[in-house]
Amino acid sequence: GSKILDEMGYIVIGADICPEAIEWAKEYFPGPDYSICDIQARLPIGDYDSVVSLETIEHLQHPELALANFRLVAKRLIASVPNEEVWPFDKGHFSDDVYPHQRHYTPAQFEELLAIAGWDVTKKFTQIDKTNPKSEVIEGTNGKFIIYVCC
Numbered sequence: 168g169s170k171i172l173d174e175m176g177y178i179v180i181g182a183d184i185c186p187e188a189i190e191w192a193k194e195y196f197p198g199p200d201y202s203i204c205d206i207q208a209r210l211p212i213g214d215y216d217s218v219v220s221l222e223t224i225e226h227l228q229h230p231e232l233a234l235a236n237f238r239l240v241a242k243r244l245i246a247s248v249p250n251e252e253v254w255p256f257d258k259g260h261f262s263d264d265v266y267p268h269q270r271h272y273t274p275a276q277f278e279e280l281l282a283i284a285g286w287d288v289t290k291k292f293t294q295i296d297k298t299n300p301k302s303e304v305i306e307g308t309n310g311k312f313i314i315y316v317c318c
Contacts (some may be wrong), residue, residue, distance in 0.1 A: 168221060169236040170196035173276070180213075184266070201298040210240050210263040217289065224248050224280075225268045234284035244286055247314040248272045250293070254311050279317065286317035 169181030179199035183189050189201045204210060207219075207229045218241040223231045225248050237244050249256075251271040261267035272280065278288055281311065293310030296302045304314060 168219060169199040169201070172219070173199040174290045182196070182210070206236060208232070208236075208279050210236050213240060215241040217241055217245060220244065220246040221314075222247055222249070224273055224277075226266045228269060230269075230280060231284055234281060234286065238285045242318065244317040245283075245314065247294075247312050248279070248318070250274065250311055251276070251307065272313070274313055277313060279315055281315065288315045290316040291314075294307055 169179045170304045173179045180202045181189075181192055181196075181199050181201045183192070183201075184205050185198045186203055190201075191300040192201050206223070207227055210218075213228065215263060218237040220233070220237065224233065224246060227233055234244075234246075249268070249271040254271060256268065256271040258267070260278050274291070281288060286303045291308050292304050294302055294304050294314065295310040302310075308317065
């Protein structure tokens, strides 16, 4: 995602908690700046137009901290999470992951979490199944992944 946004002319900082992920991104997707950071603790200092957080919130022990940090540095947030109503959370499914899912969210739960952090949801999108290359992002919340645009 960082590489695509960079190629579109945006100034991008790709962030991840995992140093290996950052090194991999630098090698295979050069162009953007990349930074190792814990989004629950801090973000790279700056005044950003947008934060794009695709499928990260569900991995966090304290997602409210990350969303509040995003709110401190950006005017807009684009965030996605697995939809609990379509893909019920099963802790065992992620037990071998280095950074396992902590939970999935219903649309109402995700909206409440965003609101607590000061975000207003302006648009709602969904993706039925990202593993299918023909699975488009469409308006709504009934897919396997919910994607919200917030200000």
